[in-house]
Amino acid sequence: MSVSAGGAQRGVGQGGVGQGGVGLCVTGLHHAFGDLPVLDGLDFSVAPGEVTVIVGPSGCGKSTLLGILGGLVQPSRGKVTLQGTPAADCLNPLTFVFQDFALVPWRSVAGNVSLVLEDTPLSRKDRQTRVADMLALAGLSAFADAWPRQLSGGMRQRVGIARALAVRPAVLLMDEPLSALDAQTRGLLLEEFVGLIARTGATTVYVTHNLSEATRLGQQILVMGRRPGRVRAVLRIDTPLAARRADDPALQAVERSLWDLLRADAAEADRELSHGG
Amino acid sequence: MADETRVAFRGGGYAPRRVAWASAATLIGLIALWQALASLGWVSTAFASSPVAIARALGQLGASGELWGHVSASLRRLAIGWVIGTASGLVVGVALGLYTLARSPGMAVVSALFPIPKIALVPLFIIWFGIGEGSKIVTLAFGVFFPTVINTLAGVDGVPRGLIRMAQSFNLRPWSILTKIVLPGALPAILSGFRITTSTAIILLVAAEMIGADRGIGAFVLQAGNLYDTDNLLAGIVVLSAIGLCVSWVLGRLERAWLRWR
Structure with missing residues (x-):
């Protein structure tokens, strides 16, 4: 099993373990679909109670990474550990919200x-x-x-x-939860997410390719490069979620720098034949 | 306006509607035509009987209790054979759909045996299970089993993997995943398989009853044919058709009740 509960005392990157909160620690993560390398050596941690956003061009392995974090995909190498003990009333520590909703019809x-x-x-x-x-x-x-x-x-x-x-849930794993929606619905739901995340205090890992979602929600933003995916940059935004305004020049600057980081990769990814996954 | 052209509608057709009275009127009209041709003597009633004669034959068969004797024998074989074939086919189909270990060996056997015309096996089954009920029920069950396996397998394959992953991500138990995700997801395919297997079962029933039985609608039709008794022969066929319609009606109701979510 690639996801295991680790002791709360085990070293966590930045942040440490908060009161009853649960973090994640990713070490030496590699993944390949057959011969095709998808993730190439990822090391990062997700601090308890924080929103970590993973952005990257399409096909960079973001969703695969989230699957690995939640134990739905078996990584080729490396491991993911839960840091801390979930609250007593937690029924499923690692819980997904899916892009295609995955509702039972x-x-x-x-x-x-x-x-x-x-x-x-x-x-x-x-x-x-x-x-x-x-x-x-x-x-x-x-x-x-x-x-x-x-x-x-x-x-x-x-x-x-x-x-x-x-x-x-102790950790919410959200896989492009707004990507299948129209722009107006996306805006509405994004604001609801902010309220719900603040209310539940769940640690959140949010995968998206939408940069304004990233700056609206992310406290830690991991920028992934083209396949094979690596973490190219880690950004932090310390403005509390409730205080963020779309017209905040600081947030707009972050969004621009994210785009600068991703633009070349996105253009490359666009020209590429699909490999599935 | 100097130069205007009205845009002509060109999007019509290709959208047939159902007209209930037209269906009924067609059937009634055909039966009336048949009766008229028979009454006028344009077709020989010795060869083709007539709707009135068939109705009379059915009335007599019903009154004497002979009809019920044949129908009950046939329905019993049909029910037992179909249930055995369906139950075993569902179990095997789900296993092939879910388990790598079962799939390749199972598919090899199913693919090899499926194309055999099951009627050809009746003599063999008579040797194995005797001329009585055993061989008929086994023939039916065997014929029902293979299409059930194939439809169930297709149904299970068609269950979105995303739903199964979702269930796993919430730690649902394997039994819950089977009963709450896989089986309901496969149900539409399984039910449309039932339409195929019930008609297969009726075909095999009649064939098996013609080979060795003195009771049952197949036997009755064969006897009537040997006596050139077209009234009773066609009465038997009307009964078969009625059984088929009843089964199809029941399946339609089941689909409507169980697939409301679609």
Whole structure:
């Protein structure tokens, strides 16, 4: 197993382990699809309670990296460790929010949230309460009995969020959660994410290719280069999430420097034949 | 306006609609035409019977209880054979769909045996299981088994991997993944497989009953044919058609109930 719980005392890069928070530590990570190297020696850590954004051109292995962090992809080499102990009520420490929502089409909205609680020790009554709470939190109470196909993209991703938060995750792994949505919905949901992340205090790893999402959410921003992916730069933004304004010149400067870092790679990636994954 | 041309509509057609009364009227019209030709003596009732004669034959068969004797024998074989073939086909199909270890050996066997016309095996099954119920039920089950395996496998293959990964990412148990993700996801393919296997089962039922049985609709049709009794022969065929329609109606209801989410 590539993801394992490590002792809280084990060395964490920067930040250290916060109160009950859980961080991640990535060491010597390599990954290849067959002969094709995808990730080439990654070392970084994700500080507890922080939002780490991973940006990079398409095909740089961002999503694969997130899969490895969450134990869904077996890396060729290297390891990921959980730093710290999840809170007692955490039912699934590493929890994904998927780009394509991954909702079960034959279950109602409430049924989709309930699904991830059905194999946990929660009693039926607690489960129903939890589902109702999460739907309320995501603004979905009126849609509890709707089928996923009846929902707009934005509402579908809200179900994805409600489902993820229902298990009280220690680390939220968000894989381009807004990429399948239109620009207006994206803006709305992004602001909701800011509120929810602040409220739950979950450590968050957020993969995106959208630079304004990166500067809106990222406290640590990892910039990945073209395949085989490496960390080309690590940026920090210390402005608290709640205080960030889109017209803040400092944030705009960060966004510009991200674009400067990525522009050449993005152009290269655009010219490349797809290798899948 | 000096020079204007109206834009002509050119997007019509290619969108056939269902017209319920047209379906009913066509069938009634064809039956009426048949009756008219028979009554006028333009077709020989000895060869083609007539709707009224067939209805009369059905009435007599029903009143004497003979009809029910044949139908119940056939339905029993149909139900037992289909259930055995379907149950085993589902288990094997899911196993081939999920496990590397089962897939290649299983597919080799299925591909080798699937193309055999199952009727050809009836004599063999009679040697193995006797002339009685055993050989008929095994023939049916065997014929139902292979299409069920293939449809179930296709259904399981068609379940989006993303949903399975999602379930794994929330630590759902393997049994939950099977019953809450894989099987419901494969259900549309499995149900459309049922349409194929029920009609296969009826074909094999009649064939097996014609080879060695004194009860059952297949046997009844064969006997009527030997006696040049086209009224009873076609009455038997009407009953078969009715069974097929009933099964198809039940499957339609199941699809509507179970696939509401689509």
